Amino acid sequence: MVNYRLARSVNKWLDIIPPALYPPRCRLCDDPGADGLDLCRGCRADLPWNTPCCPHCALPGDGALPCPCRQSPLPFRAAVVPLRYEGPAERLITAFKFHGRLADGQLLGALLADAVRRDAAPLPAAVVPVPLHARRLRQRGFDQTAELARAVRRRLPPLPLCRALRRRDADARQATRSAR
Ligand SMILES: [Zn+2]
Ligand SMILES: [Zn+2]
Known part of the structure; x- marks a missing residue:
C-alpha cells in the first residue's frame, strides 16, 4: 500500500516535471521510448x-x-478498444492491475487516449471512470480506472473528470469471466 502511495505521488510529479528530465523508456524492452x-x-x-x-x-x-451488434441498437455511440487482450498487451494489463505497476497503466492510458483521438470524433465531453468497489480498493490499494483516467486526460485536450458513478456490488473479477 505504501509503495502504491509513493508511485501515485511520483505519477503526480510527472504531471508537472518537463518530459526532457525523464526521457521515455520502453516498458517492454527498456530501449528508449518514442x-x-x-x-x-x-x-x-x-x-x-x-x-x-x-x-x-x-x-x-x-x-x-455483419457484426452481431447490428441486431440490437447499442446504448452508446462507439466503443474504442485499441488492443486485444493477448501477448504483450495482456502482460502490461496484468502487471498494472495485479502487480501495481502504475507506469504500465500510464502507458495503457496514453495508448487509449491516442485511439480515442483517432477514432472517436467528436471527442467525448468528459472522462467518467468506473470506480472500484471499496472492498476491492482496500485489497488492491489503488483504483486502476482512476489511474487510467489520469493518463487519458494527460494526453488529450483538457477534458473534465466526472466522478458520477458509484459501484454498489463487488462483481466477480473480470479476469475470471468469459468474453460474453
Ligand atoms: Zn520496446
Ligand atoms: Zn459490432
Missing part, C-alpha cells in the same frame, strides 16, 4: 492492435459478415 511514450517503435509495432474491428462495438472482425 513519440513521448514509454514504448519503443518496435514494441509498438508488435502490440496486438485490435484491427480490423467493428467501428461500433469494437468486436474483432473484418466486416465481411
Whole structure:
C-alpha cells in the first residue's frame, strides 16, 4: 500500500516535471521510448492492435459478415478498444492491475487516449471512470480506472473528470469471466 502511495505521488510529479528530465523508456524492452511514450517503435509495432474491428462495438472482425451488434441498437455511440487482450498487451494489463505497476497503466492510458483521438470524433465531453468497489480498493490499494483516467486526460485536450458513478456490488473479477 505504501509503495502504491509513493508511485501515485511520483505519477503526480510527472504531471508537472518537463518530459526532457525523464526521457521515455520502453516498458517492454527498456530501449528508449518514442513519440513521448514509454514504448519503443518496435514494441509498438508488435502490440496486438485490435484491427480490423467493428467501428461500433469494437468486436474483432473484418466486416465481411455483419457484426452481431447490428441486431440490437447499442446504448452508446462507439466503443474504442485499441488492443486485444493477448501477448504483450495482456502482460502490461496484468502487471498494472495485479502487480501495481502504475507506469504500465500510464502507458495503457496514453495508448487509449491516442485511439480515442483517432477514432472517436467528436471527442467525448468528459472522462467518467468506473470506480472500484471499496472492498476491492482496500485489497488492491489503488483504483486502476482512476489511474487510467489520469493518463487519458494527460494526453488529450483538457477534458473534465466526472466522478458520477458509484459501484454498489463487488462483481466477480473480470479476469475470471468469459468474453460474453
Ligand atoms: Zn520496446
Ligand atoms: Zn459490432
